[in-house]
Amino acid sequence: MSTADLSDMRFQELAAGFALGDLTEAEMQEIKSIDPSNFQSMAEKSEEAAARAFLTFQGSLGNEILPIGLANRLKSMAVGFLSDSELAYAPKPSAMVAPSAMSLREATAWLCMAASIALALCIWLPNLGPSGNKIAVNIPQQRDLLIAQATDLVQSQWEPASKDDTQRERGSIVWSTVTQQGFMTLRGLAVNDPTKEQYQLWIIDPARDDKPIDGGVFDIDNEKESVVPIQAKLRVGKPTLFAITVEKPGGVVVSDQKRLPLIAKVQ
């Protein structure tokens, strides 16, 4: 059916309905029979009119600011977005690893380098929040700060998902729903080759829905102890289980859970 086959008023009504979001299923089907380019143009004009109307009704420029947790997640997303844009063809950055067992000389050199990086980042990204995943220096301190200050702290111990794995002490996980921040302390997790596979965290929150929340992809380059910040892609409410899977580089949207080294149950 061409646009000419529809009455002009009907055509405009459908575009207005599209912009208002009130089309019925039958009307959605009706739209599919219209020349898409004509309809898209009219729909966009209608959407623009609706947008301008909203801003006009808003008038006073509004009086709300973003909740702090959401603002922090957006800033974290922004860092990730820019990193993905800039490093589209480069290897993923390694996990944030704390120096747990190194010589004094190594530690001093590491701290000097870390301080330089921190200073550079402070100048370059003055608005970067504590969840920005490029700051490698203060991760353990950030974790300790969260543990000390969070009033709603969720804590759990990592345990092997397989009974064949007998190593007991695997570290812990802490999470605060109020700040939407959390950290994994991981011990004995095998070093991975980021070009072949990466670890991915999943957060189970049944209060939200039955789909695990992606908690971020990370690497391990030190089997002794690594502290990794959680990068939840969606808001977490009441987590009941955290799980780490091994996935292809970059992670997956849905895990088949074939390789599930660690889980942490929340009591």
Place this chain on the structure above:
Amino acid sequence: MSTMLEVALPRIQAAESALARVALREPDSLNLCIERYGSLVWCLAKRYSPSQADAEDAVQEIFLELWQKADRFDASLSAESTFVTMIARRRLIDRFRKQARSMETTAEYDFDGQSASVSVDAAELIDEAAKATRCLDGLQANHKDVLRRSIHEGQSHSQISDELKIPLGSVKSLARRGLIQLRECMERFSLSRAGAPS
């Protein structure tokens, strides 16, 4: 209006396109985008979402889409805030449709946001708002009221029907006819402006 212009004047000179900078992937551009439009997007998301958690998810999706589509913004066609609002409304309507057709937004919202002024560029708003205000003022009162409830308050047609005690079909018709008249009026403004001698 003169007060608004006086307030806006210092910002006209300071105005810069956040989206243009995002399109260039400038390091601080995304934070600028969040600071400038976070409140606007949040206001929209609250009105069109059934819960705070849902609204927060929507805001994340909207900003991701804004950053991805930043290069499509054309300052000669619309104000940046209009572009942001268009993207946000489209995403919210899509989410609403997907989640549940029967879901009703609720007026008893319990948000923990704190009060502060929105930092949307006022200069842009004044120019477009002046036109939109004249067009909205030209609508019949019932058209304008239904549009305000639907577009600004995020009320469903059922809610509007209940509150105004008019049939659902009439609400739909009033909203659509009102929006058509609004669009036509704005197009006339654009045409008259384009044809006007400088």
